[in-house]
Each structure stands twice: as structure tokens, then as C-alpha cells.
Amino acid sequence: MTSRPQATRIRKQPDERRAEILHTAARIALAEGLEKITLRRVADELGVRPGLIGHYFPAADTLVSEAFTDAAARERDALLPADEAGLPPTERLARFLVRLGEPDCLDLSRLWLNARHLSRFKDGLREAVDAQETATRDALTELIEQGVRDGEFTTDDALGAALRVLVTVDGMGAYANGDTHLDHPALDDMALTVAEHALGLAPGTLRARA
Structure with missing residues (x-):
């Protein structure tokens, strides 16, 4: 009697499995909200047992915080x-600013709204939100500082200009959960207009360069 060969089960490396779990949780967060991230839900998405998810993320709140970080980054x-x-x-x-206004970024705006609300009650998520806000603010400030050095922007306060732009973007994102859309050209170019004013650019410069 000839024995039948056994199928070989390929085990993923720990770093690969952990990244897969995070990416899956981040995808759920972007599509449905951070509240929908549970060990069982992620396990179902990956076709594995919840215990495997718990091995990498014993606390669901840790998975939520790291999933937000993954998605935001x-x-x-x-x-x-x-x-x-x-x-x-x-x-x-x-x-950067035109991409932020595209429909594809709507889920990202919703995720930030969601995370900021939940971070009131979850210390780990609050730290993650603060870290991602800092990273984005630093990246935009560095870009503006480069523009000043290159003679493209005019400002003596790169951080202040970055804050004006980001607060405008956040303010527009506050309406991401609405079912209705106020259609007005002022809203379409609001972040561009604020940036142009803060950086000494002629009106319409950023839209033309995008």
C-alpha cells in the first residue's frame, strides 16, 4: 500500500505574518472604522484562528493603535x-494638496475623525494619533523650508504656514461623514488658497502646478 504524500503547510515568518495582520486591520479601519477591528474579524479575513492574531496582538487596543499607524503612514x-x-x-x-481633495482620500479623512474621537478614551491610540500628526506636520514643514531656501516660497514661519494648511485640511475633513456634499469652487481650492496666501504665491499657482 502506497502512502499518499502529505500537503506541505507553509508557515509565514513572524515579521511577515505580523505585517499581514496589520495591513488587514488597517484595511478594515479605512473601510469600516476602527471599532470594527477585533481579533476575530481580522482572523476571519485572513482565514486563521483568532488565537494566532492574539499571539501577535494580545490586546485588541494595541492592534487598533498600530493599525491606525499603519494606515496613516x-x-x-x-x-x-x-x-x-x-x-x-x-x-x-x-x-499633496490636490491629492488630499480627491475622492480616494475620503476614507482617510473618516479614519482621522474616527481616531481622534476614540483617542479620548484609549491612551495607546492617542499616542499613535499624536505621533502621526507630528510626522505629517514635520514633513510638510520640511517641504516648506526647502521651498523657502530655493526661493519658491516667502515666509519667515514655515511651521506656522504648515499649521495653517493642515488646520484647513482638517476642517474640511470634518465633513467627511456627511451624506451631502456642498458643491462650491471655494471648497475645492480652499487648502490651495490658504497655502498660496501663507507662502506668498500668486492665486492659482498651486492648481496650475498640480
Whole structure:
């Protein structure tokens, strides 16, 4: 009697499995909200037992915080991609702001609203939100400082200019959960207009460069 060969089960390396869990949780967060992240839900998505998820993330709150960090960092990398670092600062800023206004970023705006609300009650998530806000603020400030050095922007307060832009973006994102959309050109270019005013650019410069 000939024995039947057994199928070989391939085990993923710990770092690979952990990254897979995080990416899956981040995808759930972007599509449905951080509240939907549970060990069982992530396990179901991956077709594994909840105990495996718990092995890497014993506390669900830790998974929620790290999933937010993963999603926010990935989105920031997409908004300010490293392969565009050689472009003129005005063009990079224009692309950044136009991308933020595209429909694809609506889930990201909702995620930030969701995270900021929940962070009132979860210390780990509050630390994650603070860290991602700082990373984005630093990246935008550095971009503006480069623009000043290159003679493209005019400001003696790069951080202040970055804050004006980001507060405007956050204010517009506050309406991300609404079912209705107020259609007005002022809203479409509001972040661009604020940035142009803060950086001494002629009106319409950023839209043209995007």
C-alpha cells in the first residue's frame, strides 16, 4: 500500500505574518472604522484562528493603535511619495494638496475623525494619533523650508504656514461623514488658497502646478 504524500503547510515568518495582520486591520479601519477591528474579524479575513492574531496582538487596543499607524503612514507616503523628492517644492506641495481633495482620500479623512474621537478614551491610540500628526506636520514643514531656501516660497514661519494648511485640511475633513456634499469652487481650492496666501504665491499657482 502506497502512502499518499502529505500537503506541505507553509508557515509565514513572524515579521511577515505580523505585517499581514496589520495591513488587514488597517484595511478594515479605512473601510469600516476602527471599532470594527477585533481579533476575530481580522482572523476571519485572513482565514486563521483568532488565537494566532492574539499571539501577535494580545490586546485588541494595541492592534487598533498600530493599525491606525499603519494606515496613516501608508497614506502619508502616498500623498508625499519619496520618488517625488526631487521635484520643485511648489509642485510637490500642489500635488499633496490636490491629492488630499480627491475622492480616494475620503476614507482617510473618516479614519482621522474616527481616531481622534476614540483617542479620548484609549491612551495607546492617542499616542499613535499624536505621533502621526507630528510626522505629517514635520514633513510638510520640511517641504516648506526647502521651498523657502530655493526661493519658491516667502515666509519667515514655515511651521506656522504648515499649521495653517493642515488646520484647513482638517476642517474640511470634518465633513467627511456627511451624506451631502456642498458643491462650491471655494471648497475645492480652499487648502490651495490658504497655502498660496501663507507662502506668498500668486492665486492659482498651486492648481496650475498640480
